[in-house]
Amino acid sequence: MPDALIMTLPTMTGRSLRLSLRSPDALLTALLLPVMLMVVFVYLFGGAVAIGTSYIQYVVPGVLLLCAVTGASTTAVTVCQDMADGIIDRFRSLDVPGTAVLAGHVTASLLRNVVSTVLVVAVAIGLGFRPHSDPARLAAALGLLLLFVAAVSWLAAAFGLVVTAPEAANGAMFFLMFVCYASSAFVPVRTMPWWLRGFARHQPATPVTEALRGLLLGQPSGGQLAAALGWCAGLLAVSVLLSMVLFRRRTA
C-alpha cells in the first residue's frame, strides 16, 4: 500500500493542482478572498477595534489563519466532486489507493496555501504590517501554518466524504470560518461574552493564532506553540484516520 501511495501521489497532486488552477471560483477563493479579508479587517474593522496596540500588527496572524482555513476547506468540495463522479471508480479500478486520491487534494491545498500566504503577507506589509522576527522564526511560522492547513484540509476531506453534494461541501468553509471568528484571531478573548470565552480559549484556532503572533512579532510564546503543535498534530491524525474510514465506507 505505501509504495502504491508514493507512486501515485505526484500524479494525483498534479491533477488536483491543474483542476484548481482551471476552476475560476476555486482560484478566486484561494487567492482573492484572502486578500479581500485582509483589506476588510485592516480598513473596515481596524478603525473600530481598540485593543491598545496597532490593530494591523494584531490582526495579520489572525487573517493568515482565516485564509488558511478558507483555502483548506475547498478540499471538501474537490473531494466531494470526485466521489460524485465516475472518476473515483476509474481510480479504484486502476488500484490507486484512496489515501492517494485524498492526499493529492490535500497536497494541492498545501501548495495553494503557500502561494496565498505569501500573497497575503506581501499585501499586509504593503498595508503597514511590520514583522519583528528572524528567518528561523519566519520559517517556523510558515511550518506551523502549513501543519495547520494540512490538518484542516484532511478534516475538510473527511467532510467532503460525508456530504453527497458539492454545494453542501461548501458548508465546511462557513463552519470552519466561524471557529476562527470565535478565537483570539480578530479580537482578544477577554472582550468576548463570558459564555464564549471557554470555547474560544480551548479550541485550536486560539493557540495557533497566538503561536503565529509570537513567532512573527518576536514575543515569547513557548506554551502556545506547544499547544498549537499538539492541536494540529492531534487534529491531523484524527482527520486522516477518519477520512480513510469514511472513504472505505463510501466505496464498500
Next chain:
Amino acid sequence: MSDELAIEVSELAKSYRGVRVLRGIDLRVPSGSVFALLGPNGAGKTTTVRILATLSRPEGGRVRVAGFDVVRDRRQVRRRISLTGQFAALDAGQTGEENLRMIARLTGQSRAAARRRAGELLEQFELTEAGRRRVSTYSGGLRRRLDLAASLVGRPSVIFLDEPTTGLDPQSRLIAWQAIADLAAAGVTVFLTTQYLDEADRLADQIAVLDGGLVVAAGTAAELKRRVAAQRLDLTCSTAGAYEQVSRALNRRVVHLDPAARTVGVATDGSAAQVRALLDDVDPYRDLIASFAVRQATLDDVFFALTAPDKEAVHA
C-alpha cells in the same frame, strides 16, 4: 490462451439493503472473446460488472478474473483489467490528452511512455483534434469515445464496459462498436453489458441474458436468435377457436400471445418468402388468420420468450 477462461463466475450472489440483486449466477468467458450481458434496467448488470471489476464485494459464490480471485487477489486482478462505467469517468477540467496521460502515469508508465500512449489512443479513436480541448467542452459521444480510449491506456487483458453505447448518437455508436471489435481482434477479453439486442448480436461471441438477478438464457447470438428473432410476425386470428389452433400449431415458435386480441406472435426474418410459407403452413385453407403485421422485436419480446410464465402453457 484461447481455451483458458478469462472470467469464471459461479453461484454469485449479492444483496443491497435486503433486496437480492443477484441470485446465484454462473458465467464462463473464454480468453480473447467478447461476452455480452444483456438485460433490462434493474436486472443486476451493473452490480455484476462492479463485482467482477473488484469495486464491490460478492456476498456468495466465487469470481475469478484473469486467473485471480477478485476478493483474495484483488490487486492482481486490478493490474489486468479496466472498467468503463455508465458515466464517463473523466476529469472535465482536463483536456482529453491530459486525462489519458494521467491514467497512463497511474498505471506506472514513464512520462515519455504516457505521452506516446495518449497520442496513439487519441489517433486510434479519432480524437487527436478534440484531445487538445477540455473534456467539459465535449459532446456525450466524444466523452464516451475518450472514456473507451481511457480504458485501454494500461493495456489490460480484460476490459469491462458497462453499457458502452447508451445515450450515444448513431455515428458515435458505430465508432464505439468498431473500437470494441478492434479490441477483440487484438486478443483482449471484452465483457460488456447492454440493453440492446442488436449490440450484443453484432459484438458478442457469447451472450447471457440476465433478468431479475438470474441468468435466464445463455449462448451464442445465433442460438438465442433461434428463440427470438429481430422481427416478429403478429398473426391476428379470425375466431377464438382459430387462435387456439394457430397457437398450438406454432407451439415453440411463439414469442408473443394476446388472447384478448387473438394475436399470436412468432419470430421472423421479415422476408416475404418466410411470411408466405408460414401463412400457408399454419393456415392452408385461409380461414384462420384475419390479418398480420411485421414489427421490430423489442427486448420485451426476448424476455417474453425467455421468461414469460405462460410460455410453458404453450409448450405443454
